[in-house]
Amino acid sequence: MSEKHSSRTDAVQAQTLVRVAVDIGGTFTDVVLMRGEQRSAIKVLTTHKDPADGVMTGLVEVCSNAAVLPEQVSLLLHGTTLATNALIERRGARTALLTTQGHRDALEMALENRFEQYDVNIDRPAPLVPRPLRLPINERLDAAGEVLVELDQKSIEDAVRILRDHKVESVAIGLLHSYVNPQHELAVADYLLQAMPELNISLSSAVCPEIREYERLSTTCANAYVKPLMQRYLESLERKLDAAGFACPTLLMTSGGGLTTLATAREFPIRLVESGPAGGTILAAALCDAFSEHRALSFDMGGTTAKLCIIDQGAPLYSRAFEVDRSYRFKKGSGLPVRIPVIEMVEIGAGGGSLANIDNLGRLQIGPESAGSEPGPACYGRGGDGATVTDADLVLGKLDPADFAGGRLQLDESAARTVLSNSLGDRFQHSATQAAYAVSEVVNENMAAAARAHLAEWGKGAGGRTLIAFGGAAPLHACLLASKLKLDRVIIPADAGVGSAVGFLLAPVSYEVVRSRYMRLDQLDVAAVTAVLEELRSEALSVVDELLSPEEIREQAKAYMRYLGQGYEIAVELEPDEIPSEVDLRERFEREYLKLYGRTIPGLAVEILSWTLGVSGPASGTLAADQVQRQRQLQADEHRDVFDVISAQPAKAGCFRRETLLPGDWFEGPALVVEAQTTSYIGRGFTGCVSAQRHLVITSQEGA
Secondary structure, eight states: OOHHHHHHHHHHHHTTTEEEEEEEOSSEEEEEEEETTEEEEEEEEOOSSOHHHHHHHHHHHHHHHTTOOGGGOOEEEEEESHHHHHHHHTOSOOEEEEEETTOTTHHHHTTOOOSSTTOTTOOOOOOSSOGGGEEEEOOEEOTTSOEEEOOOHHHHHHHHHHHHHTTOOEEEEEOTTTTTOOHHHHHHHHHHHHHOTTOEEEEHHHHOOOSOHHHHHHHHHHHHHHHHHHHHHHHHHHHHHHHHTOOSOEEEEOTTSOEEEHHHHHHOGGGGTTHHHHHHHHHHHHHHHHHTOSEEEEEEEOSSOEEEEEEETTEEOEESOEEESOSSTTOTTSSEEEOSOEEOOEEESOSTTEEEEEOTTSOEEEEEEEOTTTTOOGGGTSSOOSOBHHHHHHHTTOSOTTSBTTTTBOOOHHHHHHHHIIIIIHHHTOOHHHHHHHHHHHHHHHHHHHHHHHHHHTTOOOTTOEEEEESSSHHHHHHHHHHHHTOOEEEEOTTGGGHHHHHHTTOOBEEEEEEEEEEEGGGOOHHHHHHHHHHHHHHHHHHHTTTOOGGGOEEEEEEEEEETTOSOOEEEEEOTTOOOOHHHHHHHHHHHHHHHHSOOOTTOOEEEEEEEEEEEOOOSOOOOOOOOOOOEEOOOSEEEEEEETTTTEEEEEEEEEGGGOOTTEEEESSEEEEOSSOEEEEOTTEEEEEOTTSOEEEEETTTO
16 A cells, blocks of 8 residues: 555544534535534525535534534535536536537437327427537547547637637537547547636546447536536535635545545536435435345435435445436436436425425426525525425424424414415315315325336335335325335434435445447457456546555446347446356346346347446445334323324324434324424324334334
8 A cells, every 4th residue: 555545544544533424405404423423413504605605504513513623523425416406407507519510419319209109299308508509520430439530620619719609618528439439539628628728628438438329418418517516616615614624535425325536526526416315325225224124215305305216135226327307207218318327216396395386277286396495485484485395294283383403493384374375275265274285195195106106117016115214304204105105114214304414424435437348248358348347447446546445445347238239238247357258247147137027038149338347445334233122102291283194184193302212112193203303293093113223113003
């Protein structure tokens, strides 16, 4: 180990007593401080003008609460949905695309398919780059990376004039077949930087060096679109951390569930698109291990969105592609494709701040528009004038107006009732309570429908799964969602309101890279495969070299294979430092194919499209093994009038403070368990019990 590496590793390991995790959401910014085994957490409103301001407010306060000085913090872990929101809300940079002449319309042509066959007014998200800024470059490589048409410098000069005229801030360069040979892309980038040094540049050969031109261009344009925004944010955060005395390293959560460096995050911000939700699934997977749960569904509901993820055998589903900003709810193909390593989940506009409205057919709709944190729901008293899910939860009695977000916000129930009556109740001639119940029913059915569609898309069933609920709003809705999905068991972890940030504290340092190198299996070129894997290994290790010692690093390589002529491939795992034989690779492929499709195709040739290699270190933390054993039945001293959404009847709910509950304590619903960052609602027909590690486990009395 080098002296530099050794001193760096020793310094990080010696100071791991105090770590802080920060998760920026659309409404709240969550901050969790871990000191030894002790956690301290708070929620603050997200500051959209400069999200770093909200981060610093949370950091200073959580350190003060824990009596920790900024210089005592040894590591800062960070995840954010800023890139996602910028893509959905179209708040990114003015971006141009330079691509091979004749291919400028590939972004708009997409896959030339109809994801909604019978809709004559079919709509899809507009490309991030408008046609006048999709500029042709005269050059051409063939599929093997050989030059067919030399790069024409005049076409680059013509493009520069247009970039200047349109005050373009960021450029995506995506030339045909550059994933095999990046020579022309690099030459174009060099010319642009000499002519316009202020430009942000994203190369498709670096962002997404994979076959499939449309997806590669889409991913590169998305990276270029959010890159200036994310760079400004990260630079602002660094300055403010330094000024406040936080001198520790900062690692960013990626969409694939690993931690990476600030430098990598600045260059490839598209990898952060699902970083916040990824942290939550890491927590859910750790809970599955702790409780020996083999089949689960994680449920993360915050202020803006709800996210659901399938977890089998303690591991979430992983993918190399997903879609942002689907224009049709749950419809695959209706969003912007992004090819990056990602934890597979479904995300819908169903959060506490999601707005309720009446559509043109007179139907109640919830989301995807959100009141966010500025102005926020009407009950926040910050000028919001639309009815939201949080307003409904307050009117239904599930929230304590004086103890919301740890007492940081005093909720205005009168404002919530007024906005529900004015926007919904008067239209349907219902009371505010009935309107609130309707909002709750619709948003919960939306989430149940999303879960069913996601499970079906992956060939999975809901039966026998445990729902793991976290986020500021999920514990309020978990029981009803479980009822709709016919699930008998719900786990609400300790510090559930800041669950994604807690997940960051459990995540490993990791990074994955990919290369497309096509070959038929019966013509396997071992030398070429060895060269590709060495190239991947070198690139991946360069990212984690400063963070992990050699003995900590684990590698995982995969070949993406399919039968000759098929449209999609499946992943086949390779052992570290192993190049399997043709026979062995085919056996592994057919084993995975059989597992997925229930059959193989004898005698048909197999081809390999891409190779990936990921490197990772050990998990940053673990959860202790856990179990549930009822000991003391509790009777509440305090009750609150609620409208029980499961029985659709008014009820008296017992109120408990989470911090006073001891392992083995149990109680029957309806009940409310209040804590600083969230409130859990245990509906009629459910029983709550505190586990040995103080997680709240809710079971259906019918399924018990």
